[in-house]
Amino acid sequence: MNKPLFLHIVDRLSNEIPYFQQRADATGRSGLSALQKCTAAIRLLAYGTALDTVDEYIRLGATTARKCLEHFVEGIITLFQDEYLRRPTPEDLQRLLAVGEERGFPGMIDSIDCMHWEWKNCPTAWKGQYSRGTAKPTIVLEAVASYDLWIWHAFFGPPDTLNDINVLDRSPVFDDIINGEAPQVTFSVNGREYHLAYYLTDGIYPKWATFVQSIKLPQGPKASCFANRQEGYRKDVERAFGVLQARFAIIRNPALSWDKAKIGKIMRACIILHNMIVEDERDGYSYSQQNVSEFQQGEGSGNAHVDLSYSPANTNIADMFVRRTKVRDKKMHAQLKKDLVEHIWQKFGSNY
Known part of the structure; x- marks a missing residue:
């Protein structure tokens, strides 16, 4: 730093x-x-x-x-x-949505993935739940990172026997949406309006309305164009993990502590320091400076809109289940992905 x-x-x-x-x-x-x-x-x-x-x-x-x-x-x-290490404010969301739309993904805010930190001195009684097969014990970190490597969400502590889906079931990443505390996001793709922002993920994540994966075996130029764009921008979180480990070798090396709580504090502190460095060096970034400066001046930010005057909704069980169902809507996921394929082809298809 x-x-x-x-x-x-x-x-x-x-x-x-x-x-x-x-x-x-x-x-x-x-x-x-x-x-x-x-x-x-x-x-x-x-x-x-x-x-x-x-x-x-x-x-x-x-x-x-x-x-x-x-x-x-x-x-x-x-x-x-x-x-x-806060959740994005409405102003942060508007900036992330503007950058996502510039990249060809309206409504996209960040990318999400998991990394593993080896635990060398894991207690013998715990090695079974922190080891997968004959592998060494590790602890899982789920993180959400944006284009400038800022880590917006960090959930650390699940054992290695859990994969990304099991970690997601325990994660609080969608708690603000389910509880009605998230700002209202509205955007349109291919002439269709949506009301839930989404993350870019790899293929292991479920087909929810808030996730967009790549196409495993793309057939035709439209699918290939979408897959290349999605796989390229999803690497934001992978880059964030790489920079985090490069800056703090204590995370890259096996953890030597016996106390899991202390290991968690070290991880959290390193992420906070990482974000402080990102903010301190952000003026030197060249990517999307024009788009971000336009947002800061209050000029055009595309069709994505965040309600800056939102108020938290009433948190009753019935409404929470409705919002949870919307987050996990597979039909909306399929429609969104289909519209994104068409949108990206219209915007970048001339290059293929």
Whole structure:
């Protein structure tokens, strides 16, 4: 991360988290500074090395380095989670929909997928549920990422014996829609109006109205054009996983902790830091800057519309079941996919 961003994190932690405030011992000697503690924690996250590797550089022992890491991830979650791991606001949704329409997918907001983090020190009693066959124990992360690699949703903790569908059944990714708390989205594809935004996914996900998969064996130029576009843009979440692991080697390497709760906090803190870096470096991105700038100026944002004045609906059981049925509507999924094939062919067919 850039130095100003790191110093901003150090300043917030030193002012609001007691552990990072510098103190003097009984002899009047100053203790470790917030800069030393944060540097040690960042190095452990970024390089994924053993705890005693920061001894020579920052003069911290292994025990102190472990405490710095634990307090650092808890401080990051406490101070920055509400801002950098939030659900999209109506303004965020409008921007994502504008970019999705520019790419040829009206109503598309993000892509969703799962990744696995190996758990080296998994307790023996738990290895059966965290291992699939003879594979090593891993913990699953379900994430939703946008075109600029911002991770909007993170659900971490299910064991490796669950696949993407089983993880989805436990995930809260559609809770806001089912509870009537999501903003109303309206868009049209091929002359037909829809009211549920969707994610791009791979073939394992179910055929719901909120998912659009590729065509496994495309027949003809229209299907091939759609499959190429969908498979290319679905890689946003794969790129986000790759960048996340490249920035924080502790996630790429096997987890060494015995405590699953601490592993979850490390993952959540790394995602928050990743989003902070994305926001800090976003001005340097070239993709869709014209479209995003048009949205920020209030100019044309296509046919997709988000109701900015929505109010949460009444959450009674009957309405929740109706909304849940709409999310899982297979007929709407088939119609949406058919319309998207025609729309993408009309927009990009001249290139095939």
